Amino acid sequence: MFTFFDDNGEICNEKIYNRTIAISLDTLKEKEKSILVAGGEHKVKAIKGALKGKIANVLITDQYTAKRLLE
Known part of the structure; x- marks a missing residue:
């Protein structure tokens, strides 16, 4: 995907x-999956x-990024 989006x-x-x-x-938001x-401190x-x-509803990442997302 090459679309610039903000924090929301x-x-x-x-x-x-x-x-x-x-x-x-909008199309991504409508998809079932x-x-x-993505991963890394700079991607959080x-x-x-x-x-x-709601651009994505499945996330594949590393444990360190996942931990930061849950903080």
Whole structure:
């Protein structure tokens, strides 16, 4: 996915979004399974945004990132 979204899982920049070739965030939200694979300290904020915005409903990550997400 190449879509910039904020802490709430909403599109950050509509102008860039309209010029991007990617599955839409609305389409991802409608899917039965939308899988996010991410990990690392620098990804925690983005993962939280994706989960909060319901962009993904399955998360595959490492134990350290999972612990940070639960804090």
